[in-house]
Amino acid sequence: MEKRDTGCGCEKPKEPLQQPSNNTVNPDGETSLFSIGKMDCPTEESLIRAKLSNIQGIYRLDFNLVQRILTVGHKPGMEQSILDVLAPLDLDARLATWEDTEGAPPAAKANWWLLGAAAIAALASELVYWLQGGNTWPVFVLALVAIAGGGLSTYKKGWIALKNLNLNMNALMSIAVTGAILIGHWPEAAMVMVLFTLAELIEAKSLDRARNAIRELLNLTPETATMRQEDGHWHETDAKQVPLGAIVRVRPGERIALDGEVIKGNSAVNQAPITGESLPVDKTAGDELFAGTINESGALEYKVTAAANDAVLARIIHAVEEAQGSRAPTQRLVDQFAHWYTPLVFAVALATALLPPLFFGGAWMEWIYRALVLLVIACPCALVIATPVTIVSGLAAATRHGTLIKGGAYLEQGRRLRWIALDKTGTITHGKPEVTDFEPWCGTQVDKVKVMTASLASRSDHPVSKAIAEYLNVKKSNLEEVETFEALAGRGVRGEIAGKGYFLGNHRLVEELKVCSPELELLLGKLESQGKTVVMLVGESGVIALFAVADTVKESSRQAIEELHGLGVKTLMLTGDNQHTADAIAREVGIDRAEGNLLPEDKLQQVESLAGHGRVGMVGDGINDAPALARADIGFAMGATGTDTAIETADVALMDDNLGKIAGFIRLSRTTAHILWQNIILALGIKAIFLVLAFAGEASMWMAVFADMGTSLLVVFNGLRLMRK
Ligand SMILES: Nc1ncnc2c1ncn2[C@@H]1O[C@H](COP(=O)(O)OP(=O)(O)OP(=O)(O)O)[C@@H](O)[C@H]1O
């Protein structure tokens, strides 16, 4: 259990963001994170897996290659023994937490001078060999210098792998280089070793870029904040030291250092770092501010509401980093393939070295050489690295646009969505309805009706109730005491005032109470066909008054729906509101189908009934949409800056309430899939070509290393391309 120091003893620590949920859960188990400093190429992963997977008490292993984090689910108290098992692998393993992964350990320091000298020695060896027409002692010496300078670490890692009966790239390279030496190809052995080491270094560097892409978002928050001291002076303070409740000042043009609530001043704030929307938002006393956003026009004073490491932005970043650990389906497929590929090529190489000379009179030296080339080709590195780099770049791009994706799997699945179900209130509309009509129904005194209604409505958080309470504007001291107050899901509220029962609710409720009448029905029909929502105050003698409220459609909704249709995605509106209103709003924004009068479980059922027609996404703002959001293949939460629960429960959280982000997400998912397949075809294609060439004796060893290095770099850069999307 990890605790955050919120800087205030009485503050309850927030729950850590959820781990991706597709893991086996063991109720009495613990989860530990290990930082594996030298886990660069996926080859190290299989080494660790082989070591740990057979140990009693370990039930889960998750590798996050990009962050170099290994998550182990195990019986309590096993941390040290896990470290002991990992120690001989020499991978620099240590216990870690998500908080202290601050910039994952940098790639092993490259000794460029040594590598440069090794490269010169290798080239010189090649040159001398060519000038003197054969292997002379200077050729040996130069080649040995090159191999020692460039390849010792490869040999060391290769040896550890071989000892563990693991054929990783280092093992294959060590065998290939040693083999080349044994058959007298000295300069080539030297060249291959130097090139391989260089390739590894460049690859590690490019992975660092992907790794830091998300971290860089965190650098958006200033290190210091201007805090008011007890004596009223302003003082520049380390942002991490600012306690909750402190008063902080931010000048125009400055970035906001901490989450807070404005207490003084007016300004426009650019919230793009969080919402991806660069249109400034006006802020005044009482409004929320987010760390990392930019204060544009005026000076603001605000009260700090979250410690630095608890800011919305910090929590987003942790969520995305954890999301990188969950494997996308393609990645699992590729991993499985790689698992078989290397041993298979190794077997083929062995056969190539032995069979032709033994049975078909081939020349030994020639066929052994071809076998060695095959070994070089056997590395699946490019293939295995291609997927995580692409996915992580995609996740980073989405985060930059204010879309928080909770796992690579969702990014991959997004392009398959055929239906999007949308909630009405707060998703398509602003969710801030206003009262348009007030009609007393029976001859009760209007003033009394207002007080009764306001007393009930002010007890509820529902937008409709809030609108009514605001409209009636009854002084707090005049409100009646409400007893046994109760919210009736999808209907309204009830409570007792002065011993008498009252209801405030919709048509469904009125029908259930059997107090409807044809006259009422007529008026309801008229108001509803105008897109209004009607609720009624009901007393013991029947309906007392009618209130109609109308919500406005967001300007962005119409275009967002059009974009979805353009992508071939069908839309369905699901709402607890009446069918007339549902139809009116649906028509206004161009939604394909609308279903009204739905209770939360009906929304779930609607989503379920779509499941037969391809993947289904559901967009909602939380409360009565939760079951449907959970059932959908991808659940989208709107306006996640407001609620922590949205960040934590949804599969994809949209940081502001612009529906257009859904189409953006689907497009990004399609591009990601494109690049993924490009990468896989590229990696496999180049291998296939070289396999044939090597077999035909047309490929030399260092062509093979070049090809391998080139492919790795190509797929990494191709993947990083997504980051600019
Ligand atoms: N607390 C309440 N006060 C007043 N009316 C309510 C309340 N709760 C529900 N209602 C009535 O019941 C209807 C359905 O409510 P529900 O919360 O299920 O969905 P909704 O808010 O209308 O919209 P959506 O499903 O699109 O989010 C509301 O439109 C309203 O008429």
Ligand SMILES: [Zn+2]
């Ligand atoms: Zn009726």
